[in-house]
Amino acid sequence: MTEDETPDLAADYVLGLASAEERARAEDRIARDPVFAQEVESWQARLSQLNTEFDAVTPPAAVLDRAERSLFGTPQRRRIGVLGWLRRAGAGRGTTETTVRGVPRPRFAILLGLAAVTTVALMAFWDMPLYRSGPPLADLSAPDLQITIHGDTQRLIFRRVSAAPDPEGQSYELWLIRDGQVASLGLLAPETTEVRAEVRAGDVLAVSLEPSGGSPLAGPSGPVLATAQIPSL
Amino acid sequence: MTEEPLAEILLRMAQGERAALRNLYSEAGPKLFGVCIRMLKDRAEAEDALQEILVKLWSKAHQFDPRRGRSTAWAVTIARNHCLDRLRARTAALQREATGSNERAMLEVADTGPGPETLVEMKDEARRISDCLATLEADRATAIRSAYLDGHSYDAIARALGIPVNTLRSWLHRGLRKLKECMDA
Numbered sequence: 370m371t372e373d374e375t376p377d378l379a380a381d382y383v384l385g386l387a388s389a390e391e392r393a394r395a396e397d398r399i400a401r402d403p404v405f406a407q408e409v410e411s412w413q414a415r416l417s418q419l420n421t422e423f424d425a426v427t428p429p430a431a432v433l434d435r436a437e438r439s440l441f442g443t444p445q446r447r448r449i450g451v452l453g454w455l456r457r458a459g460a461g462r463g464t465t466e467t468t469v470r471g472v473p474r475p476r477f478a479i480l481l482g483l484a485a486v487t488t489v490a491l492m493a494f495w496d497m498p499l500y501r502s503g504p505p506l507a508d509l510s511a512p513d514l515q516i517t518i519h520g521d522t523q524r525l526i527f528r529r530v531s532a533a534p535d536p537e538g539q540s541y542e543l544w545l546i547r548d549g550q551v552a553s554l555g556l557l558a559p560e561t562t563e564v565r566a567e568v569r570a571g572d573v574l575a576v577s578l579e580p581s582g583g584s585p586l587a588g589p590s591g592p593v594l595a596t597a598q599i600p601s602l
Numbered sequence: 603m604t605e606e607p608l609a610e611i612l613l614r615m616a617q618g619e620r621a622a623l624r625n626l627y628s629e630a631g632p633k634l635f636g637v638c639i640r641m642l643k644d645r646a647e648a649e650d651a652l653q654e655i656l657v658k659l660w661s662k663a664h665q666f667d668p669r670r671g672r673s674t675a676w677a678v679t680i681a682r683n684h685c686l687d688r689l690r691a692r693t694a695a696l697q698r699e700a701t702g703s704n705e706r707a708m709l710e711v712a713d714t715g716p717g718p719e720t721l722v723e724m725k726d727e728a729r730r731i732s733d734c735l736a737t738l739e740a741d742r743a744t745a746i747r748s749a750y751l752d753g754h755s756y757d758a759i760a761r762a763l764g765i766p767v768n769t770l771r772s773w774l775h776r777g778l779r780k781l782k783e784c785m786d787a
Contacts, residue, residue, distance in 0.1 A: 376782070377775045384749040385682065386756045386774070389690035410670070415785050417675035418731040419750050425632035426639050432649050433627045436656035441620055512687065544661075549620050551661060573657060588664060596657050 379408035383416055393512035397536045400578055400591055439573050439598045441549045509576045511594035514541065516557070518574060518597065525554070525574070527562040534559070539591075542583050546573040546596075551588045570601045608673035615663035623660060630674065634681045641685035641753040651688060655681050682753075689753045734784035742777035745770070 381387050382395040399406045505517040506525075515530040527543060535541060541557035545566065554564045557576065575596040577589035584590040608629050614622035634655060638648035658680055666676050735743040741763065748754045754762075760770040 377778065380775070380778045380782075381756075384746065384778075385686040385689075385753050386749050386759075387690075388755065388757075389687070389693075392686065392690060413675065413679055414671060415731065415782065416750050417672075417678065419747065420633075420675060420678050422747075422751055423633060423636045423640055423678070426636045427632050428627075428635035428652055429649065432635075432652050433624065433631070433656070436653045436660075437620075437623065439653070440623070440657060440660055510691070512690065546657070546661060549618055549660070575661060586664075589661060590665075593658055593661055596654060596661075 375405055376408050376412075379405060380412050383409055383412040389512035393514075396592055396594075397513075397539070397578070400539065401536075439571060440546060442547065442571055506599055507574065507597040509574065509595040509597050511576070514576065514594060516576065516595075518599075520568065522568060523565065525564045525566060525568060527557060527564070529557065529560055529562075536578065538581050540579050540581050540583055541594075542577050542579045542589065544575040544577065544589060544593075546575060547571075553583065556583055568599055570599055572599045573597070574599065606668075606673050608677065609666070609668045612659075612663045612666045612673055612676075613668075615660055616666070623656065626659065626677075627656070630677050633674065634677060637678055637681045638685055640751060641682065642688060647688070651681075651685055655684050658684060682750075686753050690755070693755060693757075730785060731781075734781050737784055738777050738780060742774060745774060746777060746781065 378395065378398075382392065385392075387395060395405075395409075399409055505519050505528075507518045509516040509518065509527075513531065513533050517528045517530055519526045519528070535557075543554035543557055543562065543564065545552050545554050545568070547569075554566065554574075555562070573596055575589070575593050577584065577593045578591040579589070580591070608626070611622050611625045611629060615626065631652070635648060635652050638651045638655070639645065642648050642651060659677060662680065666673065735746065738746075745754075745759050745763075748759065756767050756770060760767045763770065765773075
């Protein structure tokens with residue numbers, strides 16, 4: 370690849386001309402190559418002037434309710450006063466603060482109160498009756514990564530369907546989002562990852578691309594590639 | 603950046619303040635929904651996409667850095683990328699089914715430019731890119747606009763214009779380099 374192509378590839382990515390595979394490659398490169406990331410940012414700044422041509426359309430309130438339900442468990446406007454205050458106060462207690470770009474952030478992983486979260490990488494040939502017991506609960510689907518999720522209220526089994534290996538020097542990390550708190554479920558193993566965690570309907574699972582070994586932050590530090598909500602269990 | 607209420611809202615979201623999501627919805631929801639509708643061209647899908655975008659914005663809010671750009675542009679980038687991922691996934695599914703049905707839709711490419719009245723009404727901020735796009739050959743400017751605003755891919759635009767993808771690629775790259783020179787001048 371010649372040096373000259375970098376701005377073209379960055380422009381292609383920002384314009385969205387690229388195919389799913391090319392987009393995934395560009396996203397990997399943004400995480401690894403600061404020169405490329407800078408080109409992408411410059412094109413974003415230039416082309417964002419076209420944003421005025423997107424007409425504003427008022428969205429239905431139900432969309433916000435659904436998003437709140439998936440993030441926080443319940444739409445916010447139905448929970449008023451004391452309960453909301455208590456939850457916030459509870460969330461503030463016993464947290465340590467880390468500073469990310471000058472913004473104080475609570476350590477979400479401590480808050481979530483998942484009793485021991487343990488991640489066990491299993492061999493591919495391990496007999497897993499759960500896969501066979503029915504369709505997956507959900508799946509996480511990104512251009513270069515397909516994961517199906519099976520499980521029950523006590524555990525989740527993430528099965529990597531796509532054969533592509535982890536991008537060099539990077540890891541995929543799994544996250545559980547509940548009531549607006551984000552907790553790491555550990556790194557995604559090459560084939561099957563079993564996580565023991567209490568889960569319930571409405572929890573949101575996410576996968577992000579991180580530096581090798583996982584996010585240095587309490588939440589994702591790299592791109593969130595896909596999210597999925599757990600339906601009734 | 604007091605003139606940017608959304609920046610303030612994103613910082614509150616990054617700190618886990620749930621009420622801020624509601625503020626984001628009234629402040630930026632209509633713009634983000636407009637992006638989804640224009641790109642996905644399907645109201646029900648746009649609603650699903652917007653819900654997913656809200657979840658993404660919540661989990662990525664801590665990555666927003668007010669020193670590195672405007673908050674609206676940041677949120678629109680996340681929304682566009684989400685819609686593009688959906689569109690490309692859809693294209694892959696269509697290719698698997700070997701249908702050519704999206705060719706017809708892509709022929710609308712030719713009239714996606716703004717009409718004269720829209721150009722006059724357009725905010726100052728957009729004038730610079732409009733001026734620069736106006737210095738390009740018309741079909742290049744149209745292709746750039748339709749890629750950014752409607753999420754059309756190389757394949758789709760090439761099919762609509764009846765030219766090979768590689769030709770389109772080099773012709774668009776020349777146009778983009780010219781656009782960059784003009785805008786950075």
